[in-house]
Amino acid sequence: xxxxxxxxxxxxxxxxxxxxxxxxxxxxxxxxxxxxxxxxxxxxxxxxxxxxxxxxxxxxxxxxxxxxxxxxxxxxxxxxxxxxxxxxxxxxxxxxxxxxxxxxxxxxxxxxxxxxxxxxxxxxxxxxxxxxxxxxxxxxxxxxxxxxxxxxxxxxxxxxxxxxxxxxxxxxxxxxxxxxxxxxxxxxxxxxxxxxxxxxxxxxxxxxxxxxxxxxxxxxxxxxx
Amino acid sequence: xxxxxxxxxxxxxxxxxxxxxxxxxxxxxxxxxxxxxxxxxxxxxxxxxxxxxxxxxxxxxxxxxxxxxxxxxxxxxxxxxxxxxxxx
Numbered sequence: 001x002x003x004x005x006x007x008x009x010x011x012x013x014x015x016x017x018x019x020x021x022x023x024x025x026x027x028x029x030x031x032x033x034x035x036x037x038x039x040x041x042x043x044x045x046x047x048x049x050x051x052x053x054x055x056x057x058x059x060x061x062x063x064x065x066x067x068x069x070x071x072x073x074x075x076x077x078x079x080x081x082x083x084x085x086x087x088x089x090x091x092x093x094x095x096x097x098x099x100x101x102x103x104x105x106x107x108x109x110x111x112x113x114x115x116x117x118x119x120x121x122x123x124x125x126x127x128x129x130x131x132x133x134x135x136x137x138x139x140x141x142x143x144x145x146x147x148x149x150x151x152x153x154x155x156x157x158x159x160x161x162x163x164x165x166x167x168x169x170x171x172x173x174x175x176x177x178x179x180x181x182x183x184x185x186x187x188x189x190x191x192x193x194x195x196x197x198x199x200x201x202x203x204x205x206x207x208x209x210x211x212x213x214x215x216x217x218x219x220x221x222x223x224x225x
Numbered sequence: 226x227x228x229x230x231x232x233x234x235x236x237x238x239x240x241x242x243x244x245x246x247x248x249x250x251x252x253x254x255x256x257x258x259x260x261x262x263x264x265x266x267x268x269x270x271x272x273x274x275x276x277x278x279x280x281x282x283x284x285x286x287x288x289x290x291x292x293x294x295x296x297x298x299x300x301x302x303x304x305x306x307x308x309x310x311x312x313x
Binding site (some may be wrong): 016027028029032033036062065066069070073100117118119120122125134135136138139140141142143144151156157163164175179185200203204207208210211214215 | 234235236237239240243244247248265266267268270271273274275277278279281282283284285294298299301302303305306
């Protein structure tokens with residue numbers, strides 16, 4: 001069997017993807033194993049932002065793989081294979097989330113995204129009546145001066161991870177794909193089927209909250225030493 | 226230095242910082258924010274914090290949920306292939 005489109009630095013992404021799609025259409029197990037290896041973990045994490053239950057999320061991912069295999073002959077390449085796979089997951093996960101919520105009415109309001117809190121607590125700024133109203137009461141810290149081992153330590157990354165899990169679902173979805181997975185904005189909008197403007201607003205809220213969590217953590221740690 | 230009406234305030238900067246970093250601001254607002262940041266240590270630090278936040282997010286690994294259940298997935302694949310009209 002020919003090795004399938006393993007990233008070898010010589011193939012462009014497009015060629016790589018065409019080869020993968022062709023192999024999947026042939027029912028090639030290695031090609032399937034390859035897309036599972038690439039996208040399995042982020043798909044599961046994305047699924048968990050729609051349906052909080054781990055087992056249900058795993059189920060949704062499984063369903064997604066079946067839908068990918070069943071639909072690969074109809075895949076037209078208008079979006080990338082990756083975007084298409086994530087679109088399938090987000091559609092299935094949405095449907096599943098609605099169903100789960102119906103059977104658990106108490107969680108119906110959980111994860112409401114319509115918060116309109118500011119990016120930063122209002123009391124960080126000088127109040128109305130001050131000549132410098134709306135300006136920082138105390139300037140934020142310069143994080144570039146922090147020791148690298150503190151800033152990049154496992155504990156900091158664990159805190160970032162926890163902060164993502166605390167976000168409302170749609171904010172978590174956007175920040176995961178944009179900043180954790182490093183996708184460009186247009187691919188994220190396409191995969192989640194939201195407008196570019198909406199994508200940006202959700203990203204903004206998400207980043208603001210993660211920054212605030214980091215600020216709290218880094219200042220506490222600073223005070224402790 | 227004095228606050229002029231067209232000066233941007235820090236609490237506006239923090240609300241459009243993502244638009245700024247994404248290059249999504251109109252020209253006039255872009256000019257206002259740049260002029261503000263140039264003279265504001267607090268906002269310079271704040272934008273630095275956002276950039277570091279983005280960098281840290283990029284270092285978070287998603288592969289901490291264990292291996293995908295590859296046996297199951299291979300079974301899914303075999304099943305799917307068997308059901309196809311013209312399996313190779």
